[in-house]
Amino acid sequence: MDVRSQIALIFHLDKCIGCHTCSVACKNIWTDRKGTEYMWWNNVETKPGTGYPTRWEDQENYKGGWELKGGKLRLKSTGRGRIIPNIFHNPSMPSMDDYYEPWTYRYEDLFTAPEGDDQPIARAVSMVTGEPIDVEAGPNWDDDLGGSPIYAENDPNLEELTPEVKQMMFEIERMAFFYLPRICNHCLNPSCVASCPSGAMYKRGEDGVVLLNQERCRAWRSCVSACPYKKTYYNWSTGKSEKCILCFPRLESGQAPACFHSCVGRIRYLGNILYDADKIVECASRPDNELVDAQRELILDPNDPEVIAAARKNGISDGIIDSAQNSPAYRFAKEWKLALPLHVEFRTFPMLFYVPPLMPVIANQDSGSVRNETEDLFADIEKARVPIKYLARLFSAGNEGKVRYALRKQLAVRLWRRHKTVGDISAEQAERALLEAECSPEEAEAIYQLTALASMEDRVVVPPAQREMAIEALEDPLEFKQSTGFGFLTGPARGA
């Protein structure tokens, strides 16, 4: 057992209101420099929709992530041999148009325009060329189903639905959508790191944050095509690629990353987990429908004495183990099985998990009142306006059971709390719901607490960074002791 610590993230989609505050917080801190205008380390997509960059989920097209070939894992986009003929012209590189050409407006024209019969306008100009452009796309072009049906209909996750179901989804009165905020997943098995010919990318040892060394990056852009989530971006100004750094300078001082801190809906949870690095390859090679379980298998119980002993042996400090025991990520992803990885079939083992959203239901109108159709407590889930099949394609590589489990448990907690607070649901009904959802009343209370009432300290449990220890592995902190500080331009007569 090779125990390591990794920061894991949970996004509770049932709480996301799609306000983009996270994106703006991130942009203001990290990507408002020249060359980074088009980068959205954090973006919020509307689902169904094609996302950003357009149809990024279609790996037949973008060739991101891993594939199983002859029982062995290999990168879809490149490899030791395949990189040779392709290194100077990567054949699976998205173009600027698939993101968008960043633009601003010539605001000064509003003030400097000569007097005339027409209102002055501020023309859109490209932030790359400085020339006037016709804006054709943006990072949220299909926000709230805007731009549909071209965009939403082309969501790759809709492919397996029947034409009738698809049509139903887009009928105006049934129309349903939800938001999918995305940042770098800081994967356990990152294909971007594996693909880099320069060795510029790495997972930070102490917390698994995936970083890109700006000194070593040689602009091959293999990471851009290899990342199936398209979360590394090429800076056209500096000639280096960049990506989400999970605000590690904030983490190291105990603060939540900017997007977490600013989240209005409080949908974001952060905490570290302990995992077994020895099993990554084996787990990543399982068939698609077992991948969710395989990923959960990797995550170890931080309260298991055996795991704690192995972690200590690996140099993981007690502070980090303590933090893992209080981690909300561990509870959502492993203990409660509520949170699911996005597109686990890319086999990168993303460390960002999503609690799937409970969607509005299809209901019957009966003489002015809305009524559920059946007695079945969980009928609502099956009748949701967004089919489970669609959610399963997003969150469990098509394994509907995993999504259904998470939705039923959420619904059971709602029924339980309704019984407690409103009382229109009988104790018997509420208990039966919990039983069917494999959830104890204690667990239901805990889920309710962490979902609805949790404070910032409960939601974001930043493991102690212990940079002073992490840095010792690389350099001697006492190297410059007694050699810097006060000095002389002209030496003193004695005691120099």
Add this chain to the structure above:
Amino acid sequence: MLVEHSERGEAMGKTTGRWTLALAAGLLLGGTAAAQGASDEAYEYFARNCVSCHTIGGGPLAGPDLAGLLDRRDRDWLSAFLLDPAGVIDSGDVYAQALLRDARGVYMPTPPGITADLADKLLTVIAVEDGLDKSRFAGLQLSDRPLTPVDIALGRQLFNGTTAFASGSPACFACHTVEGAAGFGGGRLGLDLTTVYARMEGRKALGAWLGAPPSPVMAPLFQDAPLDADEILALTAYLKHTSESGVEQASSGVLAFLLTGLGLAAVLLVLFDVAWKDRYRSTRRTLVEGRRSPRLASRAVEGMEGTP
């Protein structure tokens, strides 16, 4: 010894050792006259710089035969001419003008690094050699036998480098071309040699040139690795053949080269396009334009749906 060397002509500039021998023989035969002022340096200079255009008693090449030179003009005039041939010709000197006409308007180049002292020594060399029965600078004695198709074939091989020169010097093909040269033609660094035989007016002058090429590029290459008489004869035969049968290629060869290059580049691009046919093209624009125009719709669907 001396006779043999002068006959073969190729001994010029070969090795210092051989020169010492030749000089010793010259001193023995030429008596005291040779000892007066003629020197190793001047002999060597003459052999390197003069013999491709002049002989002493061997008849005119590009320049006149130097036999009896000192009887024709006085030493001062000759000295002045050697120091600055173009200057003397352009000064309107009648004799120099006549020489220019004989040379069909080609000016004698200023001998490289000439000094008054060297000019004097060279004139002494000419005087001494002229006094001999047979000067070693009588020129290359190429056989006068009729040139056969066998000579032409050998000459072609030597030109194209399919047969190497005995001395190991580079084939003509490396820098020169002629009409009908193999492949894309020869090199384009040197001149087109198709009509060189006619330009040089025959086998004697061409042979003399080939015996000791004086041009700045060729001289250092052939100085220490000269061609032998049989090779020179064969090359002369081949160049005579091309001169009689062909015309200079002008630009058609260059054009063919360019067109072949463009053709190959096009073929390569097609091959690359096939090899990388699954490469990423465009997503968003195809999607949107596919919706707007039915012509692109099929392409969009094909590109977007992926494999089932």
